[in-house]
Amino acid sequence: MIFIKRRGNECAKRIKLRLYPNQTQQDQLWQMFGNDRFVWNQMLAMMNERYQNNKDLPFLSKFKLDYLLKPLKQEYPFLKSSDSSSLQVVNASLYQAWKNFFNDKTGKVGKPRFHSRKYLKNSYTGKSLVRIASRRYLKMPKLGYIKTSKTDILKDTKIKRYTVVLEPTGKYYLSLQVETNPVKPFKQTGKKVGIDVGVTDLAILSNGLKYPSFDGSYYEKQAISWQKKYSRRRHSAQLLCLQDKNRKVLNPRSLGSFLNWQKAQRTKAVYQAKVAAQRKDYLYKLTTHLVKQYDVIVIEDLKVKNLQKNHHLAKSIANASWSMFRQMLKYKCQWYGKKLVAVDPKNTSRICSKCGYNSGEKPLNIREWSCSKCQTHHDRDINAAINILNKSKACIVEL
Secondary structure, eight states: OEEEEEETTEEEEEEEEEEEOOHHHHHHHHHHHHHHHHHHHHHHHHHHHHHHHOTTSOOOOHHHHHHTHHHHHHHOGGGGGSOHHHHHHHHHHHHHHHHHHHHOSSSOSOOOOOOOTTTSOOEEEEOSOOEEEETTEEEETTTEEEEESOOGGGTTEEEEEEEEEEOTTSOEEEEEEEEEOOOOOOOOOOOEEEEEEOSSEEEEETTSOEEEOOOOHHHHHHHHHHHHHHHHHHHHHHHHHHHHHHTTOSSOOOGGGOHHHHHHHHHHHHHHHHHHHHHHHHHHHHHHHHHHHOSEEEEEOOOHHHHTTSTTTHHHHHHHTHHHHHHHHHHHHHHTTOEEEEEOOTTTTTBOTTTOOBOOOOOTTOOEEEOTTTOOEEEHHHHHHHHHHHHTTTSOEEO
16 A cells, blocks of 8 residues: 555545456456557557648647547447447547657657557556445446455545456556555654665664664576566477468467466566565565654655666666665655655765764775774764764755
């Protein structure tokens, strides 16, 4: 469950539930995924042709695209099996993609592309009413009553938008954007702390406490192993398909007929999903603990994307998930009535936190050092965390 934003006395959240569709509902979902892709491609083809014929014409608005859905459904009746609001969401996404393409001055935003069933994520988003039928069932548009995980979390909420996703693991999930009453703030403790993020230790506090980074090495090794199996098996299947084609076999095998590589793909996805879920759970618990303990949390205003350009540290930084750690701290501080402050990270590891002397740049392998001016012995990370806390008094950027 992720906090999004606050509106007056209400706040918006994203809630993720597991779905257990029966075989009929699974077939319906596949049809809905395909319908969204079909509408996107049809509308995009029409807009491309219109643009080629006359580039001076303004591109179609979302309202005009929605108006074209009715004749499109008459021509292709299978589109009626989809929630109509999901097709409108497709039009809105396409309109926004065209708008970004025309408004982009840097040239980085490309023209919208056609969607392929091979590489597109299987999902659709709707804005229709989703109703709680019982503790384990929801009533959804076109699907009817569908089994899900416990719906107690949806109590006293107003569902605004929903997204159904088929993960690579073969599991179905329902992501709901809801509005609910704000949670009760945590008690004020009168404490504030500076936090320095690292690779071995994710969070180093100015009071000397250290919290290690998430260790998902076992599942990561399994995922890498199955990734190699998947690549080998897919390559072998492609060669066999090519042999059948060259020999002009009467019934040539297709890539989908080889189940071995598909099994490897699912197994790899399961291990990757486990790593992601455990990392998220670890960060969720750690950030909640920090927000409970401290009223003011001071962090560095790091540009994580720039830091990941260092190929020696990129994987370690990604595993530590500094961006997710900051994002969780941000919404939880807003959620529970605490304050998150970001400061300039410049010289935080170079300055002595006791006398303020700048002793210059130090290699990453030096984890402890002594100030040449006051002779104070420092732990590199704890010293940086203290400097981060001290900087908050002079340069404050509240998040």
